[in-house]
Amino acid sequence: MSAVSLPLWRQLQAAARLVHGVRQGRSLTAQLPEVPAGLRPGVQALSFHALRWLGLAEALRGRLTARRPAPRPDALLCTALGLLAADGPDLYAPFTLVDQAVEAAKRDAATRASAPLVNACLRRFLREREALLPSAVQDDPVARWNHPRWWIERLRADHPDTWAEMLAAAQHPAPMVLRVYKQKCPPAQYRQALAAINIEATPVGDSGLVLRRPVHVADLPGFAAGQVSVQSAAAQLAAPLLLRGLDVAAPRILDACAAPGGKTAHLLELSPGARVTALEIDPQRSPRIAENLARLGLQADVRVADAADTAAWWDGGRYDAILLDAPCSASGIVRRHPDVRWLRRPTDIAQLAARQDRLLNALWPLLAPRGRLLYCTCSVFRAEGGERIQAFVAHNSDAAWLPSPGHLWPRLDEGGPGHGDNGGCDDGFFYALLEKRLA
The missing domain is CATH 3.40.50.150 (Vaccinia Virus protein VP39)
Incomplete structure (x- = not known):
C-alpha cells in the first residue's frame, strides 16, 4: 500500500507515538526506523510539524482541558493541536484532521478511553480558535517561540539583538542543499541538468546549490556516480x-x-x-x-x-x-x-x-x-x-x-x-x- 493511500488516522497514531517517544527522551532519528516503511514519509512530516509547534500545542491543551490526559492520549491531542494551530497553510482540512485524530484515538487501546476528550478539545479549538491563539501566546514564551524556556533565555542572553529572529527562523524547515564535486561536474552545468528534469536550484557559496523543494537522492542526476553530495550550506x-x-x-x-x-x-x-x-x-x-x-x-x-x-x-x-x-x-x-x-x-x-x-x-x-x-x-x-x-x-x-x-x-x-x-x-x-x- 502506498503512503498516499494510507489513512490519515494511521499516520497520526504513528506520529503521536514519536512525539511521545521524544518526551521520554528518544530522538526521532532513533525512532523513525521503527516506523513501517510505507508509513514513514508521511509520519516523519507530521511528527516534524507537530514538534515545531509543540510549545503552542501544550499551551492550548492547558486551556482546553483542566486535567492533563495520560501521556499517550496527550501526545495524540498535542500532535493534532500542533497541526491545527501552526502558522502557514493547513496540511489537511481542519475538520478532516479532527475526525481522523478521533479515529486514531478510538483504534488504539492506549488512547481509546480518551477519544471523547480528544474530540471535545479539538472541536472546541476549531470553534474558539480566534480567541484561544492570542491568549495562549500572550504571557507564555514557550508557546510563543516553541522552544523550552531555558533555551529562549540562554539565546536571549547570548544574542540580545537577534534572538527573536533566530527563534523565528528555527520554525521554518531547512532547505535541501547540494555540494557539487567540481572536478567531476561544474556547478553551473549540474544546475542545468537539474533544470532539465524540473528541479529548480539556486547557487550558494562556491559549489553549492539550494533546491527549491527537497527530492529523493535517487532522483538526483549523477548522485550514484559521485557528482554531488547532500550537505548544508553552513x-x-x-x-x-x-x-x-x-x-x-x-x-x-x-x-x-x-x-x-x-x-x-x-x-x-x-x-x-x-x-x-x-x-x-x-x-x-x-x-x-x-x-x-x-x-x-x-x-x-x-x-x-x-x-x-x-x-x-x-x-x-x-x-x-x-x-x-x-x-x-x-x-x-x-x-x-x-x-x-x-x-x-x-x-x-x-x-x-x-x-x-x-x-x-x-x-x-x-x-x-x-x-x-x-x-x-x-x-x-x-x-x-x-x-x-x-x-x-x-x-x-x-x-x-x-x-x-x-x-x-x-x-x-x-x-x-x-x-x-x-x-x-x-x-x-x-x-x-x-x-x-x-x-
Whole structure:
C-alpha cells in the first residue's frame, strides 16, 4: 500500500507515538526506523510539524482541558493541536484532521478511553480558535517561540539583538542543499541538468546549490556516480576555511569527528593530494564515512577512535591541518531536527563544553608549527562557540585566532530563512580558525 493511500488516522497514531517517544527522551532519528516503511514519509512530516509547534500545542491543551490526559492520549491531542494551530497553510482540512485524530484515538487501546476528550478539545479549538491563539501566546514564551524556556533565555542572553529572529527562523524547515564535486561536474552545468528534469536550484557559496523543494537522492542526476553530495550550506564552509592559506602541496589532515564524512570528502575534493585521517568515536556511524567516500571515488584513513585519547591512535606525526567539528548541543540544526529542542536539558551545555575543551586541548599538540585548526560546532550557544575559543587562546600563547565567521545562523528574508542573507546560511554554526605560532 502506498503512503498516499494510507489513512490519515494511521499516520497520526504513528506520529503521536514519536512525539511521545521524544518526551521520554528518544530522538526521532532513533525512532523513525521503527516506523513501517510505507508509513514513514508521511509520519516523519507530521511528527516534524507537530514538534515545531509543540510549545503552542501544550499551551492550548492547558486551556482546553483542566486535567492533563495520560501521556499517550496527550501526545495524540498535542500532535493534532500542533497541526491545527501552526502558522502557514493547513496540511489537511481542519475538520478532516479532527475526525481522523478521533479515529486514531478510538483504534488504539492506549488512547481509546480518551477519544471523547480528544474530540471535545479539538472541536472546541476549531470553534474558539480566534480567541484561544492570542491568549495562549500572550504571557507564555514557550508557546510563543516553541522552544523550552531555558533555551529562549540562554539565546536571549547570548544574542540580545537577534534572538527573536533566530527563534523565528528555527520554525521554518531547512532547505535541501547540494555540494557539487567540481572536478567531476561544474556547478553551473549540474544546475542545468537539474533544470532539465524540473528541479529548480539556486547557487550558494562556491559549489553549492539550494533546491527549491527537497527530492529523493535517487532522483538526483549523477548522485550514484559521485557528482554531488547532500550537505548544508553552513557545513560547506568548513573545508575551504581550513585549507585557506595553507601552503602545503600534500598536507597531512586530521578530521577528528568525521561521521558521516561530508567534510572529509570536501577536504579531499579541494586538496586531492591530501593525506586525510578521519576519526569517529561511534562504531555504528563510522561505516558511513567509508560509504560516502567510496561513492565519490575518494580515499582516507578511516578509524574508529576517540580523538581525545591520542595515545590510542596517534602515530606521532604532526598534522598540517585539523578539523574539529566537535560534539555539541545541535542547537543550530533544529530546523532539520525539531526534536533537539525538546530533548536537550540546560545541564547538557556545560557537559558538552567540557568535552569540547578536552578535544581542543588533546589535539592542539598534534598540530605542526604554522598549522591550522578549525574548530566548529552546529550550535548557536556562545558556551559552545566563542567562549570555548576565548578560554583556549587565553591558556595557549602559541594559538592565534585568525579572522573567522564566528557565529552564523539562518535569517529571514524574502527568499525564506537561509537564502541570500548571512552568506546563504541555512543552519546555525560557529567557526573559529586557529594557527599555531612558532615557538
